[in-house]
Amino acid sequence: MNKNFYKLVFCSLAIGGLVNSLAAIESSAIWMQKIAKIKNAPHDHNSIPNSCLSKKLRSYIKEISALHQEGILDGEFLVAKGSKVLLDLKSADVAEIAVDTIGAPQFMIGSTSKQFTAAALLKALYENMAHGESETEKTADVKRLLHLPLSHFLPEDAVIWEGVMPAWANKINLHQLLSHTSGLPNFPTLPEFHAMNSLGKQALEIPHSKAEIMKIVLKYPLNFTPGSKFSYCNTGYLLTAEVISAITGMPLSLYLKKAFFDPLGLLSTFSPETGNSVQLREFAPCFTRLIPQYSYDPACDPAILHPPFYLDDVSWVQGAGSIISTAPDLLKWNIALHLTKTILPNVLYELYITKNLNDYAYGICLFDICDGIMLYHPGRIGNYTSTLVYIPEDEITIIRLTHICIDSPTIEKEIDEWTEGLKDQIPDPIERQLIVRRKIIEKYPDIRGNFRGEEIFSILSKRITVEVK
Template sequence: MRFSVLVLFLTCFFLPGYSQSQTLQRPAARWIKADQDIRTAITRYDVPGASIMVIEHGRIVWTHAYGKRDIQHNLAVQMDTHFEIGSITKQFTAVSILQLRDAGKLKLDDPLSVYLPDAPHAKEVTLRNLLTHTSGLHDYLDGPPAEIDRLAALPISYHDLLSRVAAMPLDFPPGSQWSYSNTGYLLLGKVIEVVSGEPYRDYIQQRILNPLGMRNTFTTADESHLPNMAIGYRHENGVQAIAPFIDPSWGSSAGFLISTPEDLSRWDAALHGGKVVSPASYREMTTAFMTTKNGSADYGFGLFVDSMYGQPRVGHTGGAQGFTAADEYFPEQDTRIIALTNSGDKTPEAGETLTNIVFADLYPSIAANALKPATEENSLVTQAAGAAFRELQTGANYMHFSSRLKDKFAHGSGEKFKTSLSPYGPASAAIFRHTRLEGGYQWYDYLILFGPGVSIPFSVRMDQDGVVAGFSIG
């Protein structure tokens, strides 16, 4: 599929709420390289369409639209095309909770039972646990993909959604570990309604969207009325198809917003600039929660607080049936990259892939240094690790694995790894990161590369015969 450049603005303009510091003027070759690498990824992973925005030092310095928002009708993506943004919605939910906290209407360390006494495990988990995905509540969206597709096409009540997990025990003691759970943000949406006395949708409209002039942010319930709405796609058995419909009741405060890059840039500027919550509250949002068992959760309130290419990164991705999105801020470079796509494939997620590509092409020396192999590399282990990963992707022979693991692969797990890893395509390199001792074993940590913007952490431990006796992915 050929993709034409629809919009390319190399002039800069200020966003309200961002500081007006001087924008770094980049050589045109950097933008050309970014465009080429984006096109390569879009073609490799068969992404129908995307819109991308780059903001440096408070100025929009680059916008670019690619591909089709509607393949059947040959309609091109434009910069004002609407995309579902999935879990980026969680930032809006977190801000709403902080607004109510700052108004003295709730406390983050209150048990959930103060506001929702009948919720599952309400006396055990706090609002802070829900905000940081450390509650231990099971995710109501867990289940066989085909079953979720079938169920999610139909409206469902809040109580019926909760009933999917209400009888389940907590996955771990609250605060001890981190596990992403949409259930927490569904419950936070209900807390907002109880405390404010308003429906969640009305609250964010009146307290966030209207004051910030976000006229192009809606919910999935509005899609049929929007003339420039993208159609969502995903691959089924290797063939691109229109993604299944998901009823708005399944996303709600966990992920039912749709938007454009420009509207998200308004949101980001206001959030970063203290216009929707105080600077102190924003610092809370962007501070990673520390679990009692595993240390940093790499997650604050509605935002991941992690790193990419060795650089601090604050942001979130969003995934829906037919869409993936990413809105990522790199504080040391004062650079924000927003990518919205109508590809629902998760291996890899197109939104994050595109933001990674743009960052690497804007800061090539940083990216190159981050991908240098560590000095104590064992070449034989690296070769075995690379070969073992290829075998997981292809489901072939597993000659680089121990007999114990071969047996597990033969009884079903092999096909699962093949299904999840094969869409990435052939790896371009296995980059050695370091060794570590864990559980009495020496582990070798690698980063498997698949071309611009796409990588997977892969760790192995070897047995005395030089084959993989244990491994972890991600």
């Protein structure tokens, strides 16, 4: 997939280690004031409230609705207040599957899966290893466990090491894995990963064990001293999946089903251990509603869709991006996680959403919006993209699930040139990427909806002050 488009989307969301100039971490006192405000705020479930962000949110919804009317909204877009769905728009192909099958359309959600993995680790530690009589005591012990070295959970005889445990396993802890501060190399970016077969990116189509991936990672030193910097790292979440398995005695996929999917009634949500989107849809009955993925080139004809050049096998993103879900299920997840707090005890939940470096907590990002915060995570795997947002002050959930992405050498070159040309004029990399996005949209007015609308995250977080147009 076009790597610069990937950078453009995710840089604007301030994730993936692509942006290192986010605002400094707030003091814990200010942060806890915001958390307390969330707990005590009155709520009205009837509509979008008259908060300081409502005008921008309504503008964004209007923009997305216009794309839907034009027939260029790809995938599904859902907005809810509490459990009440205010808007649920589907592109024609997605709506057709919804009509022809029983149940909601499914999408691969990529790195949005990380918030599930992080919550699973905290729950596994709390229920299986933490000592204490009260919730506060047990949470304090979870904090202690999170700062033990990785070798405490994955010793020398752990399968993932294949007899060769790295020295850094005695230095890196679980907190650093969850917060992307471990210093580990991000394995999908390593040349050896793509060289696993001669067809380059088709290496992603081949099932890979965690041990096989770790063999590649072990060839490289740490990028920095653990805990000193932020660098987005899928390797850390792959290791987290292995730790969860060691604690619970079952694969992450089964633990997620037992701990979250079944109890919450997420009947269309799964974390398969292997298979690509075509294989899963054709051979697994539970994935018959998985929407096919496509790419297109706006510089040629945005109406012509092509199948992807390669298909990601979910085996290599265990813990980092393997979940398949639906908009209704993700809404249920948001409500249980953030509103009713039925997934994690309150004190443990506060730990889960505590900012670390680069506005990243545990598997979830946090942005300031007006007088409150926005919790979210984007994801991408193949041509699927996802974003799951929760605004606690107003109990607003926003879900964007898409299955069609740009793949254009022409636009890739233009993005590079415009981004480079604006460096001196616009030092803020997020603002610079937003301006480049707008230039692309102006030049290619027929560009499909998956490229539009991402500005909400920077608008609501006060990264830019203009309304969506």
